[in-house]
Amino acid sequence: MKFLRTLICAIGLTSASLVPAASAEDGKLGVVATFSIIGDFARVVGGDRIELRTLVSADSDAHVYEPRPADAIALARADVVLTNGLLFEGFMERLVEASGTTAEAAVLTKGANIVNDPEGGHYHYVDGKAIFHATPNDPHAWQSVANAQIYVRNIAEAFCKADTAGCDTYRANVEAYQKQLIELDADIKKAIADIPEDRRVAVVAHNAFRYFERDYGIQFLSPQGISTESEASAADVAALIREIREKRAAAVFAENISDARLVEQIASEAGLTLGGTLYSDALSPEAGPAANYLDMMRHNVWTLVTAINGE
Template sequence: MQQYLRRRAIASLVTLGALAFSPLGHAQTTAPIQAVASFSILGDLVRQVGGDRVQVDVLVGPGADAHVFQPSPSHAKQVAQAQVVFANGLGFEGWMQRLLKTAGYRGQPVLVSQGIKPLQTEEDDHDHKAGKHGHHDHGELDPHAWQAVPNVITYVANIAKGLCAADAAGCEGYRKNAAAYTTQLQTLDTEIKAAWAAIPAGQRKLITSHDAFGYYAKTYGVKFLAPQGVSTDSEASAKGVAQLVRQIKKEQIKALFVESISDPRLIEQIGRETGVKPAGELFSDSLSDTSGPAGTYMAMMRVNTMAMTQAIKGQ
């Protein structure tokens, strides 16, 4: 009996040893893939697809503004150590090429917006071209494609592809994570459409700090007006603001919002001149920190949609 038990114990140890050196054991003990994402919203998307296998560093963190970001030596160090770098593209990160060069990064960043038809800033869907003056550091493209959920489904497919290229062994897992998250995004898209369906098309009008919601406007049938252009770095002209004030009064627009990354003074001035009290804060180019209301992309889209629809309804 004792010999039998000893043999069983030895066999168990051999099995455990084999497991420790098997591909499964190896997958559990390997260091995580080092990924860098350019800004907080993209960082969340990479985490959703990468799961525990990927360590994600974000260059422009929650509450910070990627339009005016200045990379530091510590950012260059993060990029130098990365196995894969993710960027939005469409001119959003004007500083990215300089940073890659400084860091000595040899690969090409994964542009998650690849395959999306960008909106042109020249083609004005929301009648507020006259309100936009000053330079646009994005050129003719609107980079804020993540504001439409169908575009983020494309982002997720591009992220999975980028992670598979950097880590073939984890590819099956990335594809599974991407498929599960895509299902959640499809549900989110349906929710947002349902929230706006309850509001007559003629009443779907809002004012925001800068022109970050063009894709949201086009996808969900909402009209946005903004004193600044597609970059928070652009200047709002006195003439443009005066025209916006007249339009707000004429069209009786009730929903006025400050963005989390913007100086609130301009919106507060417009509020005083129109008698419309700002309805709160929207998250455009950045998540809140994890303790805030918009700690993930899906939370951000839900909280923005609820704030906008409630403000229009006068709640």
């Protein structure tokens, strides 16, 4: 009886319903991607040669993600693990330890053009609480399309190592995708050019857009500063509102992964309306406007241009 129960447990564990990923049983390459944007890149590069599991799903914030047993099990079985790095996935170290995985974790920002973060980090807003994410280098490197090209090349390298037979396919997939990325980059630049130069200022709560700012010239304002006492946030917001007025910021934007209350408050204080939702650290679900990376970037640009030029 005891044996039987153990056996049932064991079967339960290996069932596909629990872990729809990362097993070599069907000959596919088992891939775990830490969050949805990397997941999309992996799908583009791997096509149907890979079995993909994405840990942090659409519209979710990797910074506050709580890993689950199923994630550890998926990691344990994975052939390739894809991560952003730059302290973006704070949960990964302990999850890797718990899983005992031997798969190599590829760091996709390797070789990318990284923004050094002098402030040491940025705020996340969850359930009305500000959580400071300390990172010496800005991890949101995918907001630069040039960096996205590095990401997909790094993915192809990682796949090639684990599956030499598929290497040509992976490289061909990257080749085709690079063309779309180059086109995307040009389209973004063209769209931003339509915004008068002195109006290229937007406001967000969680500043995940420094790469976008660097590459495309839209300045993003967000609450900054060192909070040492509870009142600090009042001063931060007050300072931000002054900055919004000084720089004549055109619009305030919500983010798909963040609580919108703070930006709603900032917008009302500054006498601006919410210009829509930008996708920063996660894609939208399948039916949404940003279900893959290309759509996400196009949606963000369209949202920015429409809100700023339309006001």
